[in-house]
Amino acid sequence: MSEQPVPTAPAGPRAAALSDRPLPRLTTLPPPWPGADVPVRGGHVFVRHTPWRGPVEGDGRGAPRERAVYVHGLGGASTNWTDLAALLAVRFDGWALDLPGFGRSQPPPRGRYSIRGHAGAVVDVLEHVRQRPGEAEGQPVHLLGNSLGGLVSVLVAARRPDLVASLTLVSPAMPVYRVPPAFSRALLLLLLPGIPSLAERRMAGIAPEQHVRAMVRMCFGDPRRVPRQRIEQAVEEMRERAEQPWADRALTRSMRGLITSYLRVGGTNAWRMARSLRMPSLVVWGDRDRLVDPALAPRLAGAIPDAGLHVLEGVGHVAMLEAPEPTARAVLGLVERRDVPMSRAAAAAPRSVRP
Template identity: 40%
Template sequence: MSAVEPRPTDTAGSLVPPWPGEHVTLGGRPVFVRSDRCGIGCAVPRQRTVYVHGLAGSAMDWTDLMGALHGEFAGEAIDLPGFGESPPPADDDYGFDAQVRVVTDLLRTGPWPVHLVGNSMGAAVATRLAAESPELVRTLTLIAPALPDLRPMRVPYQMTGALVPVIGPAVYDRIQRRPPEARVRDTLATTHYDPAAIPRQRLLEAVAAERARDGHPYARRAVLETLRGLVGEYLRRGPRALWRQAARVECPTLLVYSRHDRFVHRHMATRAFWTFRRSRLVLLAKAGHVPMMELPGVVARELRAFLRRPERMGRLPDPACQPV
């Protein structure tokens, strides 16, 4: 394991606008997929890299990381059904396996295996995909992965409270009636180590996205039902339990955890390190739950080095990277 402190050069450079995208149909489900555009200075061919956001996130969560890596890695970021610019699924299935299927279908639309990158719930989705469809995944990168952990942490327990019949949804609805600016401010305070460092452009984009969400009648159900599916995975037992599947992942895996994550306990990093067979662990010293947004330059540096030489990972964890 390495504990990483940001350095003055660890910025993503000037901010890029959100990457363009298009609606595509995957397994009968219409979704929106953003892709980077390679200009002057891009290596050809670039390696296909697919990004999966977390609960209540969107493809825009990956804007800066994709920008930092696009010269070498061809990025695609999906809006999961009901999030971002993707409409709700016609069958109203927001279950965890439904999310896995739509990402699997995306991978099959282009050359594979791919570099698969996920954050939070998206990392859990990526874990199951890598375990059950190993032929599609060349490398796996999990950033603050929401793998099952039943120890009490205030923020996840508050979120789970939204599933309590009648009372939970009513409280959630009351929160959602607050101004978009207030909701964004509270979200950033929860997910970031230093919300004051967020660039104004990104803040304005977040508020605009929140306002757009308010115009979608399905937005509330998308969040609550997707959360319900994730909670179900935390309670799952048997061969498809996520930790048991993590132990079966064959491809090289980069694990990125943060000391100040209020959703995923940093001590879970040790368990993940020893569970994934071919893993490298990076612990970020000053980041929260979405380090790819907060420290894109730092994450890009670690991810670039990993993706360039994934074959250096042995079948078992490298003793030089043991957790400290």
């Protein structure tokens, strides 16, 4: 009798390649990048631009110059990407948007804060960025999203792969069917009629300083890593946001839209969409994430074909804020890995011969 082969355990997700290229030294924290309104369906969103600076080591002639779009999470803003965009400027011209109703962006049409609506705004910004004159005009754009913005980016990449050169997901809010310990179970009440309005009134009574302290405790693996300057900027931003009559509505209604999206089945389910992705992809997660379970990291990296996985020790939910340099090295590693087969293909392509 022949022996039966011993089944082998399935291989885990591929470890992300990390770039060793020189990066800018952020000896002083850059201020928020300037921005302007960009038209999207039904209105405008505010978009900050981080200009390409080229290689740190010198002459940028012939160096890659591509484009990237950054999408923040629930309760966040385009300023969440300030430091990471500064590091990635060695390769990218970057655009970070405020989703409708967040940061300096106006509310969406009819006040509908659905995941699909946010995805539509991101698609419009990607098309705007792709069409801008310049070296990378007409080329797909690198898309990076965190938390809610990560979930939105999965939907965008699945529906419009022609717009996306690569996809980086930082602790994306993928569907789960239990409430994270950091959340109150009362959040589930947002699904009930009338409850979001009550939540908005309660949130309006929270002082900006108190709100920022709570967010730092919840989102960072080690709150002591947050520079005082960034805390002061966040408080000022929260004060500015408190003056907008739609601010609390945007947060509670987007949370409701997020929870509602988890109930989708079939082709519109985010996990099924993730399995359909074919562009180079990267999953970045902090192992101290209190908002989205880090156990989802290998599951998601395993669901997306050939995605790289980079888990950051001691980091929480917003790796681009808490650990911008390790995050930048993983993103650059992704696109540099993508460069290799492209350069080989170019070398193997037949060259035209002039008569």
